[in-house]
Amino acid sequence: MQSLIHIEDVEKSFGNGNKEVKVLKKINMTIPTNQLTALRGRSGSGKTTLLNLIGALDKPSGGEIYFNGNPISSYSEKQSAELRRVKIGIIFQSYGLVPLMTVEENIEFGLRIAGVPRNDWNDRIRESIAIVGLEKRAKHRPLELSGGEQQRVAIARALAPRPALILADEPTAELDSNMAFQIIRAFQSLTNNQQTTIIMTTHDPGIMEILDHVYTLEDGQIANQ
Structure with a gap:
């Protein structure tokens, strides 16, 4: 199976000397490619750092990350930003x-940031809002939404550019179990039908x-590697 991301001997350290x-x-x-993969592990295990x-x-302290066969750790800030703008959607906890x-x-x-043609905007907006079940809140601003609803907007925004x-x-941390499974089913539909890979x-x-795949991180390493 073709891979989108390949990670080789990646290390990440913070601090220097005795404080490293x-x-x-x-x-x-x-x-x-086109798979839904999860990283699991306790807080501090390195999941968010790896994402x-x-x-x-x-950038990693050692090793290399390949995106579609291209090594990205040596990318400039401009190259990294362009990669994220065009190829990557990110759903932050914040x-x-x-x-x-x-x-x-x-x-x-x-x-607009992702460069999607303007003619496609209305359909993409409507589809992504429907996926996260926020049709009745489409005209509301973030401060008028609950934490779970804001999370769903963040998900819709990441999904829309495909x-x-x-x-x-x-x-799914802020969502009730029904909505969490609805989001996961939407993720699975994307990976099956839209040529999207989700981590x-x-x-x-x-x-x-x-x-599809679950990797467990323990103390900064993949368990059972």
Whole structure:
């Protein structure tokens, strides 16, 4: 099976000398295209750090990450930003919504940044809002929404451009179980039908049971590697 992400001997440390902390230690993994993959592990195990490296938001201290066969750790800030703009959708735990924009406008903003043709905006906005069940809240601004609703807007904004890769840090953490499974089913539909690859972190054992691949991080390493 073709891989979108290939990780070779990746390490990540923070601090120097006696204060150096190794967060990731010799990570090796391959993420197939059009699959839904989860990273699990306790807080501090390195899940979010690994997501940030895959998304070119940070650089590894050692090793290499390949995106579609291209090594990205030596990318300039401009190259990294362009990779994220065109190829990667990121769902942060902090939502990252624009406060003065409505749900629709936040999603439109994401489409504009990703360079999606204007003619496609209305359909993409409508489809992504329907996926997360926010049709009745489309004209509301983030401060008028609950935490779970804001999380769903962040998910819709990442889905709408249909990027090659979506990185989602605990995307269902603020959602009730019914909505969480609806989001996961939407993720699975995307990977099956839209040529999208999704990597997410989760603590939810129910969700892990229905995913294509689950990697466990323990003390900065992949367990049972």
